[in-house]
Each structure stands twice: as C-alpha cells, then as structure tokens.
Amino acid sequence: MPGGGESVREVVHHGGAVGIVALDDEDRVVMLRQYRHPVGEHMWEVPAGLLDVDGEAPVDAARRELAEEVQLSAERWSLLTTHHPSPGFCDEKVLLYLAEVLSPVDRPEGFVVEHEELDMTVERVPLAEAVQWVFDGTIRNSLAAIGVLAAAQVRATSPRLRPLDSV
Template identity: 55%
Template sequence: MVVGVKTTDSGVARTNGEHEFTTLGSTDLHVGRILALRVDEVRMPGGGQARREVVEHLGAVAVVALDDDEQVVLIHQYRYPVGRRLWELPAGLLDVAGEEPVRTAQRELAEEAGLAARDWSVLVDVATSPGFTDESVRVFLATGLSDVERPAAVGDEEADLVIRRFPLAEAVRMALAGEITNGPAVAGLLAAQAVRDGRQQARPVDAAWPDLPRRFHQRQSR
C-alpha cells in the first residue's frame, strides 16, 4: 500500500475528491420527447468500472408568486407517476429552444395562473435527484402581481388544474407537515420565507446556473 493513501475495507484507495470519473462508453436506451435514458460505463476510484443509468432532462422552472397580502399561488395538479394530486408551484419545462429561464417562468405563470409579475428574482436551484438524473429546477420569486388572460386552449392536464392562494406561512407549514411534497415547491417556499423575513437575499434573474441541463437540448439541436 502506498504510504499516506488510505483504503476502504474493500481495499479501494480513497482519492479524497481528486478522482476524475471519466466516461468510457455510453449507450442510449430511450430517447423521448422530454427526456432520454442512457447507460454509461464510468471509471471508478481504484481502476474499476461501473455502470451508471442517467436520465437526461430538459430542466424546468417554478415560480413562488406572492401577492401584496403575502399569499402564495399554488396549483393542485394530478401527477400520474405518484397516482395523486399534489400541491405545487406554477412551473414548466425549458422546452423552448433559446428561451431565457425567466421568460419561461413568466410564460408559465401566465398560462397556469393567469398572472404577470412586476418584479422577478431567483430563490433557489434544485437538483431534483442527482443520483440518476441531470434535471435541475430554478425557482423564481415573483411579486407585484397582476391579472392577465389565460390561454383559451389548454392541454388535458391543465384543464383539471385547481388554483388557490395560501398565506406564505401556511404554505410553509404544509411543506413541513408533509402536505406539500413536490421538491422545488418545498425548497422554493422555505427560501421565500427566508427572503421575506430578511434572513437571506434573492439573486438576480440572470444569476449563474451551473447545473442548467444541456445534454438533452443538444440532442434536439442535432
């Protein structure tokens, strides 16, 4: 054993954050409309290889829309994979090529909630499940709300949406009580509470987003 290099019980040398996880090969298993599934062969510490299943995602935005009474707009929406309706923030995919994330957020707020906002800032960026997907969601704070007309044509899921406003403190309670479980919604609501209480500052709308998904967008542009 090399002096100064610690090993695990399995005999693999600990690299203390210095190993480069090189991709040795990649195979596509599925390429769909909003995501792709691939399997990569990756060089692991100690010289071995491992298979990693990766879901490529478009990325998304969500909006904590607060009115003058500190009430937040929530959407009750059926989510087929979990088999029930969830309380969520107005949100949408980054599915328009070249569109700035804040513009996507503005469009989704109008389409889902019939609202526009005067002031925009960034609350948090959420890597939803980095163990298997590159999906990242940017959550914006929108204030200075005004009503706009929602599009007449909506999709099947949007036709079933329920829109309701809750006091921000009540929405935070719901998140901590397990009544709101959508990850970006939980993170966004807690961040909004910290910002509105003066404990933290929101970031500008063009703040750096290192984890903005790119791989699936690159597939679409080929």
C-alpha cells in the same frame, strides 16, 4: 469511479425546468393542486414548466409559465434557487423564481389547456400556512417545498439573491 473501478448507471437527460413562487400583496403564495400520474395522486405545487422553447431565457420561461398556468404576470422577479432535484439518476436543473407585484393577464395566444391542467385547482395560501403544509406533509412536491421555504426565508431575513441571469 473513485479508485479506478467502473459502474453502469442509467441517466435520464432532461432539458431543465423553471418554478415560480408567486406571492401576492397579502403574502399569499399561488399554489396549484394537480394530478401527477407517476405517484397516482393530486399534489400541491407551485407554477412550473419545462425549458422547452429554443433560445428562451429561463426567466422568460418562468414569465410564460406563470401566465399559462395561473393567468398572472409579475412586476418584480428574483432568482431564489438553482437545484438538481434528482441528481442520482437525472441531470435536470431547475431555476426557482420569486414573482411579486402580481396582476391578472390572459393566457398567451395559442396556449391550450390540456391533460392534467384541465383538472388543476388554483388557490392562494398564506405563506405561513404554506410553510406549515411542508412540515405537515401536505406539500410533498420538492420544488414547492423548496420554493415555499425559500420564500419564507426571504421574507424573514432578506438574504442576498443572485442576478436573474444566473444559472
């Protein structure tokens, strides 16, 4: 610790994750409503998943998760943010992507819908309404809040985004 002191910390090691803000041609964001046991409620979220396939690039994991969770693919991908959602106790890093020019696809072969995903609701919400959901407290999932606000900023100001292979 600063000044030479010592302190004990419990740290959760995490393999990382990706999230996807999928915007359709009407500027609606694809939102999921999914039960989350740790908080005991359904939450509005963006498609997301773990980096749990050895050697898979994060953007490819995002492509896979978009197909698995909402049966969509995207022609255009951009990296919105890279962030650590809970750095006080966990080393998880999340890469958040913007997916545009959407089209329907089948779920990947071998993927089985199970657990919370069996009860998942998918809805397309106008981006401006989703932004209001963040401020209303309807969206309380940090990844979804960051993603919706970042996507709205991209639409409003066209900031310079990093290359897809950035970390």
